[in-house]
Amino acid sequence: MSTSEKRDYIQNVSYDSVIFGFNGSQLKILVLEYHNTGYFALPGGFVKMDESLDDAVKNGVSQRTGLKDIYLEQFYTFGSLTRSDSAIMKKILTENNLDTNEYGWMLGRFISIGYYALINYENVKLKPDELSDSINWYSIDELPPLMMDHREMxxxxxxxxxxxxxxxxxxxxxxxxxxxxxxxxxxxEAILGEKLRRTTFQRKMLSLDILVRHEKLFQGKAHKAPYLYSFK
Amino acid sequence: MSTSEKRDYIQNVSYDSVIFGFNGSQLKILVLEYHNTGYFALPGGFVKMDESLDDAVKNGVSQRTGLKDIYLEQFYTFGSLTRSDSAIMKKILTENNLDTNEYGWMLGRFISIGYYALINYENVKLKPDELSDSINWYSIDELPPLMMDHREMxxxxxxxxxxxxxxxxxxxxxxxxxxxxxxxxxxxEAILGEKLRRTTFQRKMLSLDILVRHEKLFQGKAHKAPYLYSFK
DNA sequence: GTATTATTGTAACAAAATGAGACAATAGTT
DNA sequence: AACTATTGTCTCATTTTGTTACAATAATAC
Structure with missing residues (x-):
């Protein structure tokens, strides 16, 4: 980033993304950790002056996951005064050897638009950005403490x-x-956080008339093989 | 407004409000008309640097309706590039004899957070702001053409x-x-835009256990008087 | 007063959706 | 060939919703 970039972005506006994936049994989200700070955060970013909000989020999430055509939904915009914390942002900048004058605009108050993404867990190639050590999957019921209001998000x-x-x-x-x-x-079940009745669920899904039944999936187990389905 | 106010507001961020009222039979919303322009718009405003988003909307809606303790819900944030239209804004400024240098920041691209309000129609005392001719109730199925993306909102x-x-x-x-x-x-019925069955509706509402039954309301009509209810 | 009218509150029954259990089919193992 | 675990579907009970019916009024007309 260069100094000129400050003017390229809308000031005091950011986005944050809750990127959901499913590993076969648990719902997970992507959380990143900033270098040397112990701060865990949601992947986020800023909106360029000549870029739509949707595109900004789409590009940001794509870069971090390596995926295209991501399913995104805006879920809420966070605009309280207390949500921004300049001390936290300052530490992140300092530990990344970034000039707090040049990047001082990051210390201000931000209104942040929240989006969630639903992606196919297995296709993802995770890429930490310059500021962060790592980006990893965490089960939604085993999240590390998140900075600022990210847990609320x-x-x-x-x-x-x-x-x-x-x-x-x-x-x-x-x-x-x-x-x-x-x-x-x-x-x-992972999304709702509760068990569902197998027979009722199956009847419901089939009655919705949204599924196509394909060949059976032989898993090498000692029982009847289930059918494969896809969405119409 | 004075020039210094530009710095008091978050740049390129606005809010717009869809203020719903119910006149006894129809759902209505408040629409304002800018002086000498023929432009109809939703009541909106900007967010001060030292003010939460919720407060900004609350204050704006209060000023226009004369009401306090307004029920507000954020419903979506509009961030496309095409939604802003500098020609329209310029005309609004010009027709109000406002300097387009001083108020040039209003011509830029805006991300706008949408809120809806639910208010008691009868308690409202409408107050146009400085820029607008009038603010009036319109039935949701008889709206005038609204400027920019306000109809979408x-x-x-x-x-x-x-x-x-x-x-x-x-x-x-x-x-x-x-x-x-x-x-x-x-x-x-007004919100859903469809007729509901009287008996089913009554049974449903009573079974929710959210209503308190009070005295009857004698309307001077030649039939059984209905009970009055309030929410628990 | 008494019949009339329109609306309200509730009951009664029908239809549809959901809950819960039973059972046959079956892919692999013993 | 018997056994095991899971799947797909069926049945019946229960709950919810749709529909109709009807008694209980509050005012009016006579």
């Missing part, structure tokens, strides 16, 4: 995701193209 | 309001404290 993202689960088709973004009914049920 | 606000109708209690904000079952049903 995760909770809100999950709340909105749960609400959208009934209205929008979610599974297709977290699963491979072909999946078993059990896998689909596990996605629902 | 109304549609999105209504969509989110409908979704929230099942989850959150909405009637209390659009009705007087005590109301009849019929009035409550009319609010639901």
């Amino acid at each position: 995760v909770d809100k993202a999950l709340e909105v995701l749960r609400q959208n689960l009934e209205r929008k088709l979610v599974g297709m973004n977290l699963l491979p193209v072909k999946f078993t009914m059990k896998q689909l049920q596990q996605v629902y | 109304v549609d999105k606000a209504l969509e989110v309001l409908r979704q929230n109708l099942e989850r959150k209690l909405v009637g209390m904000n659009l009705l007087p404290v005590k109301f009849t079952m019929k009035q409550l049903q009319q609010v639901y």
Whole structure:
């Protein structure tokens, strides 16, 4: 980044992303850790003056995951005065040997737009950015302490995701193209945080008329092989 | 406004509000018209550097309606590049004899956070601001053409309001404290845009255990008087 | 007073959706 | 060939919702 870049971005506006993936049994999100600070945070970024908000988020999430065509939903905009913390940002800059004059604009108050992404866990190639040590998957019930209001963001993202689960088709973004009914049920259970009845779930899904049944999946187990399905 | 105020506001960020009221039969929203321009718009404003987003909206809506303790919900943040239109803003400034140098910051690209408000129609005392001719109620199905993306905002606000109708209690904000079952049903019908079955609606509402039944309301009509209810 | 009218509150039954359990089919193992 | 665990579907019970019916009024008309 160069000094001129300050003017390229909308001032005091950022975005943060809650990137959901599903490893087959648990719902996970991506969390990064800033160099030498112990600060864990959601992947975020800024919006260029000549770039739409959606594109800014899309590009940012793509860079970090190596994926294109990411399913994104805006879930809330965080605008309280107390959410920004200049001391935390200062430490992040200092530990990364960045000039706090040049990057002083990062210390101000930010309104941040939250997006969640649903991605296929297995296709991801994680790429830390310049400021961060690492970016890793964490189970949503085993998150490290997140800086500032990022924990609140995760909770809100999950709340909105749960609400959208009934209205929008979610599974297709977290699963491979072909999946078993059990896998689909596990996605629902992971998002809702509760067990569902197998027979009721299957009846419901089939009655929605959104699935195509394919060949069976032989898993080498000593029981009946399940069918594979895909979304219409 | 003075020149110094430019620095008091977050640049390139605005809010817009969809203020819903219910006149007894129709759902209405507040729309203002800018002086000498023919431009109809949603009430909006900017966010001061030392003010939370929620407070900015709360204050703005309060000033225009004369109400306190307004029920507000954030519904979406609009961040496309094409949504801002400097020609329209310029005309608004010119027709109000405002210097386009001093107020040039209003011509730029804005990310706008949408909130909807639910208020008791009857308590409102409307106050146009300095830039606008008038502020008036319009039925949601008889809106004038709105400038920029404000029509899209109304549609999105209504969509989110409908979704929230099942989850959150909405009637209390659009009705007087005590109301009849019929009035409550009319609010639901106005929001959902469809007729509901009287008996089913009544049974549902009573079974939710959220209403208190009070005395009857004698309307001077030749039929059984309905009970008044309030929310618990 | 008494019949009339329109609306309200609730009951009764039908239809649909969901919960819960049972069971046959079956892919691999013993 | 018997056994095991899981899947797909069926059945019946329970709950929720749709629909109709009807008694209980508050004012009006006579």
